[in-house]
Amino acid sequence: MNRYRVHSLVALGLVLASASVTPAFAQGTAVLPISDAKARLAVEREIASAAAKGLPVQPLVAKAMEGVTKQATGERIRVAVASQAKRLEQARTLLAPSPSVAELTSGADALAVGVPAPMLKQIRAAWPAPQSVVMPLDVMTELVARGVPAKHALEQITALMQRGATPSQIASLGASVQSDVAAGLAPDAALEVRARGVMSLLPSPAAAAALAPSGRRP
Amino acid sequence: MIRRAALGLLALATARTAVAQAPPEVRLEAGYASVRQAGIDTKTDAALVAVFWRRPSDRWTFLTSGNLTYSRDSLAAAQGVAAFALPWTGREYLRTDVGAAGATFSLRSAGRGGNGNAFVRQHYVRNHGGAWLGLAGGTTRRDGNRSSSLAGDVGAWGRWHFVYASLSFSRQASNDFPLLVTAGVPVSPFARTFELEDAQLVLQARGGPHEVAVSWTNRRAVAGAESRANAVSASGVLQLTERVALTASAGRQFADALRGLPQADIATASFRVSLGPRLLPVMQRSVIARAEVEKSPAGGGELVVHVFSIESQLVEVAGDFSEWQPLPLERDGSYWVARVRLAPGKYRVGVRVNHGEWRAPRNLARVRDDFGGESGLIVVP
Secondary structure, rough: OHHHHHHHHHHHHHHHHHHHHHOOHHHHOOOOOOOOOHHHHHHHHHHHHHHHHHOOOOOHHHHHHHHHHHHOEEEEEEEEHHHHHHHHHHHHHHOOOOOOOOHHHHHHHHHHHHHHHHHHHHHHOOOOOOOOOOOHHHHHHHHHHHHOOOHHHHHHHHHHHHHOOOOOHHHHHHHHHHHHOOOOOOHHHHHHHHHHHHHHHHOOOOHHHHHHOOOOOO | HHHHHHHHHHHHHHHOOOOOOOEEEEEEEEEEEEEEOOOOOOEEEEEEEEEEEEEEEEOOOEEEEEEEEOOOOOOOEEEEEEEEEEOOOEEEEEEEEEEEEEEEEEOOOOEEEEEEEEEEEEEEEEOOOOEEEEEEEEEEEEEOOEEEEEEEEEEEEEEOOEEEEEEEEEEEOOOHHHHHOOOOOOOOOOOOOHHHEEEEEEEEEEEEEEEEEEEEEEEEEOOOOOOOOEEEEEEEEEEOOOOEEEEEEEEEEEEEOOOOEEOOEEEEEEEEEEEOOOOOOOOOOEEEEEEEEEEEEOEEEEEEEEEOOOOOOOOOOOOHHHHHOEEEEEEEEEEEEEOOOOOOOEEEEEEEEEOOEHHHHHHOEEOOOOOOOOOEEEEEE
16 A cells, blocks of 8 residues: 555545544554564554544654664554653643644754753743744754754753744754864854854844834743 | 786775775676777787776765776787775865776787876766866886876766767877877887877766767877877667666777877677665665755745766655655656655655665754664745
8 A cells, every 4th residue: 555545544544543543443443564463562552542542643754664664663653652742742732822733843853863841841932932932943953963062052042032033044053063064164153154154144132122023922 | 917907907806995885886897808909900809807996985976997808819908996985074066076997908009008197077967967077197208218108188068858068188298109100000210209189979868777979079180190080989788687788889999109009900798797785775875866945936946856876776755744755856867856846844754776775865954863874954035
């Protein structure tokens, strides 16, 4: 069976599962392409359990599919899905009150690379809803994965956000740091230099405050 | 002499390096050579045996090869080369090759003796072209007389679909006059050295594992001798199975003062057998994978994955963007390329070669993947 089709069926099954809080897999609605039936059932139960808690199933199905592609054992896939579910749950608390699925996924990935949990709260506070924290979280994740200390990365990203940087400008920061690191610059120093570069393009703090929409910190 | 050459080849073939980790690539070639040495009218039938051994490590590639050409009465030559290819940290488009080579020979046309030479060559390599600059020096002992040579070359290559072209210029200075004399080149009786300039054009076409190549060389003596000549040669590789290929070549080889080899017209036909792993089990670091995003004015961008790998059979990329469904890269010469349109966001990316282990492209931030491996992380603005 085509894997995309399987994936769609799995997602559909899980949506139904999350709505009815009934493990759709147990009813044979859809099947993950894991050859070991016992392991497959364990993974499906893990996903259904997360769905019952109101967590998004798409990131969990994606994690399972990644494990299938990487030829991981059924037990390893189950553990990976359970870990991802735990991170999603943690991210939901940290990014409260009403994070989107994309924000939850980004938050979970940030936690996975070692971004300290309180920092997710700080980002949310600096960029309150309905503003999306997806891009800041993603750039933070990339910088930390590159070896930039989380505290330093947060300071620079927060400063940019307070100066009114757009998500695109913040994302470009990550790309610029990447090229600098490839050229031999230390990640920390690369971020410092690039953040200054982006900062120079932004309006002054006073102007940013005047331009900022209500509810957003200057 | 033959025993000495065989021992030399054995030593080269079994050379080990403590830090190399990847499985070696070993090729054996055996066949027939028809050689007409310059200055000798008759053709010589000879046996040809060659071995190629290459082992990549995390940071460099070590290779060594040797060949033995032997005929009962008039021709015996053994050559060996050992070289390191060193990529530059953070600048994969730069590579430095350093190496040394040695030869021992007993030729009716050019006497008995041996040669040693060393070279360094700096490469600049991009996707569709590159350039190099090299310097080499060697010394030859021939019938008790010693000579030395110095050579420099500069060249550039380009690729258009499956056709490669390279143009190079080299200049060599030497006092190994017997080489020119046997080739019938008039030499100055007063000169202490001679200098030769070569311009070489090589055209190569590759179709899958098969390839054909034609080279044309124009040689001009600029000091110590008077000569202007052209030489043409052609070669081909026909892959018969995954492990066995048929190779053939024919053409003129100009006298090579750096390596102490005389001018000769040579035709060869041989079988090449791969003795190493049939398919590399994991993606080696010598396989250089890079992933970059080309921004789109409309937002998002295009993920461009480049993998440099000559010997791979299949290269795939997968990630969040494909729901971890492997997408095959398209072969483009020594490179494999994939382009995927992406919306803004963060994506995890993995690349694998020959169904091996999934690895993060080299230039991306790396994250653990919960399965004991790693993925690359890329953010599309």
